[in-house]
Amino acid sequence: MTAVLCYGDSNTWGYTASTQERMGRWERWPGVLQRELGDDVHVIEEGLSGRTTAFDRPVDLDPNRNGLTYLPVSLDTHAPLDAVVISLGTNDLFLPGVNAHHVASGAMALVDVVRRSEAGPGGGIPLVLVVIPPPFADLGVWRLEAPDAEQESRRFADAFRAIAAREREDIGDVELLDLGQLIASSSVDGIHFEIADHRAIGVAVADRLRTMLSLR
DSSP states (O other), X not given: XXXXXXXXXXXXXXXXXXXXXEOOTTTSHHHHHHHHHOTTEEEEEEEOTTOBSXXXXXXXXXXXXXXHHHHHHHHHHHOSOSEEEEEOOTGGGGSTTOOHXXXXXXXXXXXXXXXXXXXXXXXXXXXXXXXEOOOOOOOGGGGGTOTTHXXXXXXXXXXXXXXXXXXXXXXXXXXXXXXXXXXXXXXXXXXXXXXXXXXXXXXXXXXXXXXXXXXX
């Protein structure tokens, strides 16, 4: 059976800004992805609120959220994996001194971990799809915590593409899916997605994975 790992943060976990609750399994984008790809594919949810690409958070802001530290554990836990979907970066911009360039570099470090793993079928390498977060909407009072976050989030797409191109020699070509061309962040808190957005993401990821997996 084909196995796909969805490695992300609260937007993969399914936090809904309008209700402050977790949406249902089939409303979250990994659940939509599962239904789109069908019963011959096992979609594994690995979403954690507060997770970053490759940065430690202060201990008073939920420790153990560094995505780079936990990814090898997750790969070994769920191997063999045909594909890994990395959907991270939003939480990075709430850390001091982190900009869009750093976020993109963190995402590519995760790609490198997957590419150097033996977590694919037969000890091979899983395919990797990197999901680029959309620009933030109005952060409201959160802007006090991260005054540059809205502006930096608008640089996500260019930064991810630039870093992916720069790192091509080391990690190979990287498949990117730009959510900024697909959805908008919730106006409620500026960073999370609503149910209709999860539906659009799940369908778009499914379309991309069908192409990637068919070429393998």
